Amino acid sequence: MKSAESKFSPSWKFPRLTIVRSEGVNLVTSIVDILEKRLRRRLFELCPKPLGLATGRTMEPIYEALVARLRSWSASDLERLLYGWCSFNLDEYAGLKDGDDRSFRSYMSRHLGGPLQLNADKLRLPDGQAKDLHKESCCYTNQLKSYGGVGVQLLGLGSNGHVGFNEPPSSPDLSCRLVSLSHSTRVQNAFLFNGDPLQVPSQAITLGLNEILGAEEIHLIVTGHGKADILKELLHSPCSPHLPASWLRLHKNVSLWVDQAANSKALLKVEDSSD
Numbered sequence: 001m002k003s004a005e006s007k008f009s010p011s012w013k014f015p016r017l018t019i020v021r022s023e024g025v026n027l028v029t030s031i032v033d034i035l036e037k038r039l040r041r042r043l044f045e046l047c048p049k050p051l052g053l054a055t056g057r058t059m060e061p062i063y064e065a066l067v068a069r070l071r072s073w074s075a076s077d078l079e080r081l082l083y084g085w086c087s088f089n090l091d092e093y094a095g096l097k098d099g100d101d102r103s104f105r106s107y108m109s110r111h112l113g114g115p116l117q118l119n120a121d122k123l124r125l126p127d128g129q130a131k132d133l134h135k136e137s138c139c140y141t142n143q144l145k146s147y148g149g150v151g152v153q154l155l156g157l158g159s160n161g162h163v164g165f166n167e168p169p170s171s172p173d174l175s176c177r178l179v180s181l182s183h184s185t186r187v188q189n190a191f192l193f194n195g196d197p198l199q200v201p202s203q204a205i206t207l208g209l210n211e212i213l214g215a216e217e218i219h220l221i222v223t224g225h226g227k228a229d230i231l232k233e234l235l236h237s238p239c240s241p242h243l244p245a246s247w248l249r250l251h252k253n254v255s256l257w258v259d260q261a262a263n264s265k266a267l268l269k270v271e272d273s274s275d
């Protein structure tokens with residue numbers, strides 16, 4: 001753990017910003033405002049770093065609002081943005097068939113790629129059907145490294161404290177790899193699998209905390225009553241492998257976005273900021 005701690009300064013305020021909004025819709029608008037700024041900036045950068053994207057129910061209203069916002073751009077700006085688009089998703093289930101609509105690849109094309117008419121090659125995810133999933137994990141992280149790592153990283157929070165599929169226990173120096181999913185994660189994600197946790201794939205490829213902490217800027221988004229306990233725990237816990245998201249306190253630029261429902265136990269004060 002020492003080596004990881006020496007790479008980061010745990011003395012940064014965690015999170016750098018906390019934005020608590022009372023209505024989900026305002027929270028989404030504020031997040032999309034930030035994302036839009038970052039995406040506009042890409043138009044003027046020579047080699048912008050890839051976006052780090054997440055899946056899950058938390059992200060659905062965000063992608064919906066982002067698509068609507070980007071459609072309001074001029075045709076030429078939008079065309080330039082999509083031409084230069086490069087994103088890396090956090091994770092993908094292992095073993096789902098091509099086109100399975102429960103895969104994260106399908107999720108991304110449903111919520112972002114399709115509506116924006118993005119070329120599928122530009123929306124990268126690990127290949128969960130690869131013959132050699134360990135090799136695929138190495139290739140995926142190497143590809144990301146070749147782009148210089150992630151610029152802006154979006155993160156949801158698992159109800160057991162995972163980010164991506166970095167299940168407890170996870171240390172901050174772990175890289176992209178094949179992981180076994182915990183029972184609680186399979187329960188959390190069973191809604192797409194006839195409500196049966198045993199039908200949720202037992203393995204996945206995930207970027208590790210090493211790649212996540214390497215992002216320039218992280219936005220952790222926590223919404224809904226179901227996240228109230230884990231959010232409270234996260235804000236009161238020291239860094240620990242048993243709460244993988246706690247390692248985010250080693251990063252100097254993490255913003256935490258919380259709605260009123262998720263805040264019902266942590267009782268964070270509203271600290272507004274536009275950027």
Ligand code: GLP
Pocket residue numbers: 054055056057058059090091155156157158159163164165185189
């Ligand atoms: C999932 C994904 C994460 C996601 C998290 C929260 O299992 N692997 O990337 O952010 O859990 O999911 P949700 O937004 O549906 O609560």
